[in-house]
Amino acid sequence: MKDILGVIVDTADFSMESYVEGIYRAYVEGRITYTDHYVPESGQMQFSNHISWEINGIHYEGGLSFTNTRPLFDGIRLALNHFKGDHLRFLELGPGAGNACYELHCLAKTMGIDTDIHTVSYTPVNPYMPLLRSGNDLLASLSSNPNLKIIERGPHGCSWYILDEDVFRMPYEEIGQIYGKLDEPFIHHQYIGYFPRNMDLPSGGFDIIYDMFGPLHRKDVGAVVDAYSRLSEKGMLFFVFHEGYEPGQIMLEGIKERLTPIFSKRDTVVIDTQNHSAIVAKEKNALALRFRKKFKSRFQTVAANDMINFLKWLQSDP
Ligand SMILES: C[S@@+](CC[C@H](N)C(=O)[O-])C[C@H]1O[C@@H](n2cnc3c(N)ncnc32)[C@H](O)[C@@H]1O
Secondary structure (H helix, E strand, O other), rough: OOOOOOOOOOOOOOOOHHHHHHHHHHHHOOOOEEEOOOOOOOOOOOOOOOOOOEEEOEEEEEEEEOOOOOOOOHHHHHHHHHHOOOEEEEOOOOOOOOOHHHHHHHHHHOOOOOEEEEEOOOOOOOOOEEEEEOOHHHHHHHHOOOOOEEEEEEEEEEEEEEEEHOOOOOOOHHHHHHEEOOOOOOOEEEEEEOOOOOOOOOOOOOOEEEOOOHHHHOOHHHHHHHHOOOOOOEEEEEEEEEOHHHHHHHHHHHHHOOOOOOOOOOOEEEEEEOOEEEEEEEEOOHHHHHHHHHOOOOEEEEEEHHHHHHHHHHHHHO
């Protein structure tokens, strides 16, 4: 079987053990940094516990779900156009099971963008064994598994959960549709611990920092400010915020004031009022340059009803 990059995938060894072995190999190669004294919320550190869940009073540890396998946000594809022929340093805060990073890795390869991908998370992923599908596609591949738990079906999709061990009990051909195998890691370096405290992260220079329901979706404004401080001078930060928490309130207040004071006045801040996501583009970022040219706005912060449409409009000519 071939994955989306045409790499031959060996379906002979898809097991929980080989998943954990890949994490260990990455650790030995210096590709994973564990923060000292770090104890995850769920208790003792486990190598593959992407998430832990309480369902009907039962605690589940280690699995895939609709909350940790989301695809890469489409707006990042648009932003990547500006990095063609360049080097891109990408940091994902809260990668979950790693789907967005793998998508980015594949996209950057097809677009000829030399990229190194870094992550910050509570738990590591095997960078040699990517999930080939995300979100609804992954759910479709898992649908024959009797241990798949559908928690709720709603108008915008369904919430589901499956233990890692139940995925790895599937027939090899079926697992080969779900996981791939790589010779080169798709994540360059993983930092494991509680962001932003006690993290041995590189001080700066990230061109894109991406957070989809990760550490920036919490109460800690310091986490947003810390992430922002690590951008390169042409960098951009994308994150989904929570309207009930302080960072979210600061962003929504920023729309009214047309200024979000935690960021420099010279930056461009675009806030999606429907989906509660934000892009903070530094002064020299290509999107910010385009924005100022096209919009001729004197304001730092603007509202967009829909971020994707906004980015498409921004990139359209003239
Ligand atoms: C709900 S999952 C989202 C995963 C993925 N972005 C997605 O949308 O499918 C939350 C992710 O953020 C990480 N995370 C949340 N808070 C964190 C913190 N304070 N420090 C480090 N990682 C954190 C978790 O380990 C996990 O990878």
